[in-house]
Amino acid sequence: MNQQASVGNAMMPDTVVSSGVGGMYGEKAGGPVDFSYVGIDAILEQMRRKAMKQGFELNIMVVGQSGLGKSTLMNTLFKSKVSRKSVLATAQEKIPKTVEIKSISHDIEEKGVRMKLTVIDTPGFGDQINNENCWQPIMKFINDQYEAYLQEEININRKKRIPDSRVHCCIYFIPPTGHCLRPLDVEFMRRLSKVVNIVPVIAKADTLTLEERDFFKKKIREELQANGIDVYPQKEFDEDAEDRMINEKIREMIPFAVVGSDQEYQVNGRRLLGRKTKWGTIEVENIAHCEFAYLRDLLIRTHMQNIKDITSSIHYEMYRVRRLNENNTAVAHTNGLPEHHLTAHEM
Amino acid sequence: MENSSSNNRFRSAVFNHDDEDQDKEYVGFATLPNQVHRKSVKKGFDFTLMVAGESGLGKSTLVNSLFLTDLYKDRKLLNAEERITQTVEITKHTVDIEEKGVKLKLTIVDTPGFGDAVNNTECWKSVADYIDQQFEQYFRDESGLNRKNIQDNRVHCCLYFISPFGHGQMDGENAPSVDEIESLHNRWLTKRSSKRLQSHLRPLDVEFMKALHEKVNIVPVLAKADTLTPSEVKKKKMKIREEIEQYGIKIYQFPDCDSDEDEEFKQQDLELKESIPFAVIGSNTVVEAKGKRVRGRLYPWGIVEVENSAHCDFVKLRNMLVRTHMQDLKDVTRETHYENYRAQCIQSMTRMVVKERNRNKLTRESGTDFPIPLVTGGTDSETEKLIREKDDELRRMQEMLQRIQNQMHTKRDAY
Numbered sequence: 138m139n140q141q142a143s144v145g146n147a148m149m150p151d152t153v154v155s156s157g158v159g160g161m162y163g164e165k166a167g168g169p170v171d172f173s174y175v176g177i178d179a180i181l182e183q184m185r186r187k188a189m190k191q192g193f194e195l196n197i198m199v200v201g202q203s204g205l206g207k208s209t210l211m212n213t214l215f216k217s218k219v220s221r222k223s224v225l226a227t228a229q230e231k232i233p234k235t236v237e238i239k240s241i242s243h244d245i246e247e248k249g250v251r252m253k254l255t256v257i258d259t260p261g262f263g264d265q266i267n268n269e270n271c272w273q274p275i276m277k278f279i280n281d282q283y284e285a286y287l288q289e290e291i292n293i294n295r296k297k298r299i300p301d302s303r304v305h306c307c308i309y310f311i312p313p314t315g316h317c318l319r320p321l322d323v324e325f326m327r328r329l330s331k332v333v334n335i336v337p338v339i340a341k342a343d344t345l346t347l348e349e350r351d352f353f354k355k356k357i358r359e360e361l362q363a364n365g366i367d368v369y370p371q372k373e374f375d376e377d378a379e380d381r382m383i384n385e386k387i388r389e390m391i392p393f394a395v396v397g398s399d400q401e402y403q404v405n406g407r408r409l410l411g412r413k414t415k416w417g418t419i420e421v422e423n424i425a426h427c428e429f430a431y432l433r434d435l436l437i438r439t440h441m442q443n444i445k446d447i448t449s450s451i452h453y454e455m456y457r458v459r460r461l462n463e464n465n466t467a468v469a470h471t472n473g474l475p476e477h478h479l480t481a482h483e484m
Numbered sequence: 485m486e487n488s489s490s491n492n493r494f495r496s497a498v499f500n501h502d503d504e505d506q507d508k509e510y511v512g513f514a515t516l517p518n519q520v521h522r523k524s525v526k527k528g529f530d531f532t533l534m535v536a537g538e539s540g541l542g543k544s545t546l547v548n549s550l551f552l553t554d555l556y557k558d559r560k561l562l563n564a565e566e567r568i569t570q571t572v573e574i575t576k577h578t579v580d581i582e583e584k585g586v587k588l589k590l591t592i593v594d595t596p597g598f599g600d601a602v603n604n605t606e607c608w609k610s611v612a613d614y615i616d617q618q619f620e621q622y623f624r625d626e627s628g629l630n631r632k633n634i635q636d637n638r639v640h641c642c643l644y645f646i647s648p649f650g651h652g653q654m655d656g657e658n659a660p661s662v663d664e665i666e667s668l669h670n671r672w673l674t675k676r677s678s679k680r681l682q683s684h685l686r687p688l689d690v691e692f693m694k695a696l697h698e699k700v701n702i703v704p705v706l707a708k709a710d711t712l713t714p715s716e717v718k719k720k721k722m723k724i725r726e727e728i729e730q731y732g733i734k735i736y737q738f739p740d741c742d743s744d745e746d747e748e749f750k751q752q753d754l755e756l757k758e759s760i761p762f763a764v765i766g767s768n769t770v771v772e773a774k775g776k777r778v779r780g781r782l783y784p785w786g787i788v789e790v791e792n793s794a795h796c797d798f799v800k801l802r803n804m805l806v807r808t809h810m811q812d813l814k815d816v817t818r819e820t821h822y823e824n825y826r827a828q829c830i831q832s833m834t835r836m837v838v839k840e841r842n843r844n845k846l847t848r849e850s851g852t853d854f855p856i857p858l859v860t861g862g863t864d865s866e867t868e869k870l871i872r873e874k875d876d877e878l879r880r881m882q883e884m885l886q887r888i889q890n891q892m893h894t895k896r897d898a899y
Contacts, residue, residue, distance in 0.1 A: 250513060
């Protein structure tokens with residue numbers, strides 16, 4: 138009987154033993170051999186291997202007036218001396234005359250996962266008397282990175298893996314005034330939120346009590362909304378209900394009130410990062426004290442990949458479309474477009 | 485259930501890391517692979533497999549066995565008369581498979597009619613054209629303005645079925661030993677008179693593989709291996725591997741192991757490389773053998789077990805294709821075959837454009853006269869730039885040539 142079945146139905150699944158072959162969606166047939174398992178979930182392991190081999194890249198920009206603890210915060214985030222001040226021993230404390238852009242890269246490794254971290258510092262931002270257009274060098278830098286990536290992409294002989302120098306995330310430091318956003322903050326974030334993911338943080342939050350902090354945060358959120366500023370995580374990029382739920386919780390908490398420190402103190406028998414004052418020790422990683430841990434988790438432990446994805450699939454794509462259209466209109470006219478028309482595109 | 489766990493995901497990420505926070509050095513980006521993981525699981529994967537070879541070599545059965553599908557349920561097999569006028573078709577079957585939460589959109593591209601006609605000249609052309617079309621489509625999508633949901637229909641792997649009924653008597657005392665074959669290899673290159681050492685790859689096999697080896701990953705498969713004894717299989721495999729090398733056919737190469745992989749992995753990797761072509765047997769029927777149920781073929785003289793590695797290489801092939809090398813197959817397609825196509829495409833486009841340009845002064849508005857398969861608007865700028873660069877290069881080369889020619893002229897006159 139079996140013989141007939143096998144000879145007659147060579148091309149079709151056997152109907153004599155239906156529970157075996159028919160179960161292609163995870164049902165297990167009896168016995169030690171699993172007739173229904175192909176093994177496609179092994180592709181995740183393959184991807185993982187490949188990712189581990191290749192390593193990851195992350196480019197974070199920090200923007201804010203001098204003295205707001207930007208470098209310290211970066212050191213705290215990555216638990217090593219990654220900031221410009223730590224690396225350049227001869228870093229001058231003088232405020233530069235214009236906004237400079239300084240990138241420092243580090244290769245860091247954790248549990249076999251390798252990452253090339255680039256911290257982009259912007260000394261001089263907001264420090265001048267007249268701060269008009271101080272965001273321009275920053276915008277230019279961000280767009281230059283997009284441009285470099287685009288050039289590499291349209292090359293005839295492309296590299297296997299295009300080096301990614303695009304700014305994935307821009308942490309904007311708000312001084313802890315306790316009142317509301319300053320015009321400079323609004324101007325900057327309004328422009329930059331269109332080209333890069335902005336994560337606003339309240340710097341040096343140890344000068345605010347909890348009530349002051351909550352009030353300040355509420356004001357900031359209101360002002361961001363009133364000015365149409367979309368900070369990360371942007372509402373329109375939530376992919377599904379699950380994402381939306383997680384991101385709503387985050388949106389209710391931003392901007393994170395952070396305190397940075399790279400010094401350890403003894404607290405209750407444990408050594409913790411903190412700031413020691415006469416009235417107590419502020420524990421950086423204690424969520425009752427400040428929201429550093431939330432920021433770290435957002436940036437590193439849960440949303441890092443998402444931040445990179447939004448940069449590459451949304452911000453970069455927008456830049457690319459703009460560039461291609463721009464070029465096209467410039468080409469279609471026999472005369473070049475007047476200067477102001479072109480720059481209007483970039484802003 | 486899913487929702488509540490994700491509800492707490494963000495909060496718990498903070499609260500449950502106390503142990504790790506004690507570890508002074510732990511930052512937390514070691515979770516990156518998992519973050520990437522999560523995204524890919526949501527999106528799902530896709531894979532396109534092409535099967536090629538003469539009819540009757542068990543292609544459909546093998547595909548169904550590999551992926552536990554029944555894609556060919558409603559197939560009607562043509563008889564000989566109907567096949568005389570048939571040309572090589574390209575058919576596509578798509579099936580969505582899900583296992584342990586991972587979704588795979590599998591596309592099988594079949595080539596019915598291949599090698600069936602009386603005159604099979606260039607029957608691989610439609611196959612090559614199909615592969616090129618997929619590349620072209622992807623190139624267009626990639627160069628376009630809206631790149632949100634690009635569908636990847638490029639062929640990631642081509643299983644080429646080699647008939648086991650090759651030439652050359654391989655049993656009895658007439659059979660050359662393995663050593664003999666090896667030592668005669670060099671002589672073969674110069675004279676092919678020995679009847680015992682006839683080729684196992686037919687001319688059609690060689691031509692097909694040579695036409696496609698730079699467009700797609702070719703994995704040769706020795707079909708219906710249950711017609712061969714183990715020693716026959718071994719010899720045949722070696723011969724075929726030699727012939728492949730001899731004819732300069734570039735089949736898919738398994739990537740080399742890293743030096744830091746464990747021994748078991750290296751051993752498996754070595755075995756894999758030495759199993760080409762995979763001697764396969766396919767079956768969709770489950771038969772009873774010694775009290776246990778196995779997938780196999782029932783003969784009066786015994787049962788061939790498909791998933792028994794002593795019987796055939798089915799398990800090796802499946803593991804390679806699905807469990808270990810699927811990602812690499814896609815990577816090689818993307819990084820090598822597609823990039824080659826793209827480079828060639830751009831170069832031939834610029835050559836065409838330069839020719840047109842030299843023939844009649846074109847204005848920019850008549851850009852639509854160019855046979856460029858790109859989105860009008862966006863990428864004209866890229867090609868414009870490339871054209872300009874190529875123009876400059878051409879001009880420089882021409883100037884250089886002119887200079888050399890002048891030098892030669894003066895030298896000649898000097899004599």
